[in-house]
Amino acid sequence: MASVEVLEAKKYVSQRKKRTKKLWKYRSLIILALPGALLLFINNYLPMFGIFLAFKNLNYTDGILGSKWVGLDNFKFLFISNDAWMIIRHTLLYNVSFLIINTVLAILLALLLNEVKNRFLSKFFQSTVILPNFISMVIVGFIVYSFLNPELGFVNKFILEPMGREPINWYSTPEPWPYILTLVNAWKNVGYSAIVYLAAIIGIDPEYYEAAVIDGASRWKQMTKITVPLIAPVIIVLTLLAIGKIFNADFGLFYQATMASGMLKETTDVIDTYVYNALMVTGDTGLASSAGLLQSVVGFVLVISVNLVIRKFSKENALF
CATH class of the missing domain: 1.10.3720.10 (MetI-like)
Structure with missing residues (x-):
């Protein structure tokens, strides 16, 4: 049983090293993509938090999460x-x-x-x-x-x-x-x-x-x-x-x-x-x-x- 766990641990470490090596290989492309990914996250994903407003009666004092739910x-x-x-x-x-x-x-x-x-x-x-x-x-x-x-x-x-x-x-x-x-x-x-x-x-x-x-x-x-x-x-x-x-x-x-x-x-x-x-x-x-x-x-x-x-x-x- 212990040997199986050791083999699985070694396999996990090996896969992790491969992923890290692959990421390091493409580090230049990843760095180039980071500004675009950050912009996409800020412009397209952060505003999705505002979906809650569609189901709430916004009270600026209580904030988005504290405002009253009004359903549809x-x-x-x-x-x-x-x-x-x-x-x-x-x-x-x-x-x-x-x-x-x-x-x-x-x-x-x-x-x-x-x-x-x-x-x-x-x-x-x-x-x-x-x-x-x-x-x-x-x-x-x-x-x-x-x-x-x-x-x-x-x-x-x-x-x-x-x-x-x-x-x-x-x-x-x-x-x-x-x-x-x-x-x-x-x-x-x-x-x-x-x-x-x-x-x-x-x-x-x-x-x-x-x-x-x-x-x-x-x-x-x-x-x-x-x-x-x-x-x-x-x-x-x-x-x-x-x-x-x-x-x-x-x-x-x-x-x-x-x-x-x-x-x-x-x-x-x-x-x-x-x-x-x-x-x-x-x-x-x-x-x-x-x-x-x-x-x-x-x-x-x-x-x-x-x-x-x-x-x-x-x-x-x-x-x-």
Whole structure:
């Protein structure tokens, strides 16, 4: 019996030495990864402690743990509000339209960029289309304002006025904003997705196209029968990631681009702006936390569900 315990102890010590040796071997990579891991922990894991707030009535004197449990009352308030279904509908409809329109435009743009054979022009166009993605939404808001300013905006001054039409006060007219926000969102985000698709297209083996040319396939046939099917896994991955955020609105877009105009709420108010306004007016942290938790859970369920559907038809194209 004692000999067995000695052997197990020696085996444990040997395995521990191997692990230590392996860690020491990759010490440089581990040191390089530490700042990123620390940042991930601070930004993504520490805030998860705030999940408790979704089920509590926060009392700053007692703190998070000492505050009173209220169960699902915060979630009830989120749904029994007069505007609840309106903001949920807005969030879903906007995100679905963004997903469909941006995906189609990004694929088309990637196909067009792939046709540019001049090296300088190719790099120039790629840089141009991805640039809006790096512009702050605050700046985007002012760019939109320069177009839609009621008095001196480009649209009123240089388009409507020469046509003899009355200027429109865009920031008090809610009807056009679904189209405006869709256009702004596409302008800002399509370029990034297009570059990702372009990278996938560039990685396709040229022999496929050579064989297609020999068979007499046109450029359109090559794009639809070779390029798009071969980048389908990338399209599925990006679509799955977008579906995971379908219950989350782009707060910067809906708050900054509209200049937080209360006159536009009937067409632009979404979950994120509603929660922000509620938090700023009432200081209700429980409502904000419950909305954030609900968005995360719904996004997680949607990603798992859609991935299972994809996996049922094509395991190779599933994300996991």
